[in-house]
Amino acid sequence: MPPVSAKLPSAPRFAYDTGGVRSLLVNEDIVRGMIAGSPYAKLLGIELEHVGLDEVRLRLPFRNDVTTIADVVHGGALSSLIDTAATAAAWSGASLDGTPRGTTIALTVNFLAAARGQDVVATGRVIRRGRSIVYCEVDVTAPDGTSCARALITYKLG
Numbered sequence: 001m002p003p004v005s006a007k008l009p010s011a012p013r014f015a016y017d018t019g020g021v022r023s024l025l026v027n028e029d030i031v032r033g034m035i036a037g038s039p040y041a042k043l044l045g046i047e048l049e050h051v052g053l054d055e056v057r058l059r060l061p062f063r064n065d066v067t068t069i070a071d072v073v074h075g076g077a078l079s080s081l082i083d084t085a086a087t088a089a090a091w092s093g094a095s096l097d098g099t100p101r102g103t104t105i106a107l108t109v110n111f112l113a114a115a116r117g118q119d120v121v122a123t124g125r126v127i128r129r130g131r132s133i134v135y136c137e138v139d140v141t142a143p144d145g146t147s148c149a150r151a152l153i154t155y156k157l158g
Helices: 028-033 039-044 075-092
Strands: 014-015 020-026 048-052 053-058 101-111 120-129 133-140 145-158
Touching: 020 101, 028 048, 028 075, 028 101, 039 075, 053 075, 075 101, 075 120, 075 133
Parallel strands: none
Antiparallel strands: 014 020, 048 053, 053 120, 101 145, 120 133, 133 145
16 A cells, blocks of 8 residues: 555544543544545445544455456455555554654465455454554454454554
8 A cells, every 4th residue: 555645733633531531533534535535445445334543444345356266356455455454543543743654564464265255344453553663453354254364564654
């Protein structure tokens, strides 16, 4: 996925729950518009189902354009879905100080079962967030619960 870069507000946004606990607001506008709404994600047909703090869920609808042999979804399409989910998860809780930018610096995918003739859903989660390096995991499942792929992604912000 190409680096993400944009002019954004300079201060992190915070919210307070009813108990007065301060928490970082989810960057849903960035995830929805710049990542899930990017030209490449649109080309693949990726749909954003959920965005929360450090977690997202994206769907890749099945269509013949993303297959390799018969009704098997191409591993490259799954890898693109995984990279997009990790990028979205990393940005969902990122600080928006300065001019934020970022890029995937490592992507390891284990394909567990073929995704055959049906939509797949990628759930991306931040498992550790440093100052600039974010470690994410992504699980890809079919609607019947079959685990199709699992990935570990390292993303650099800034």
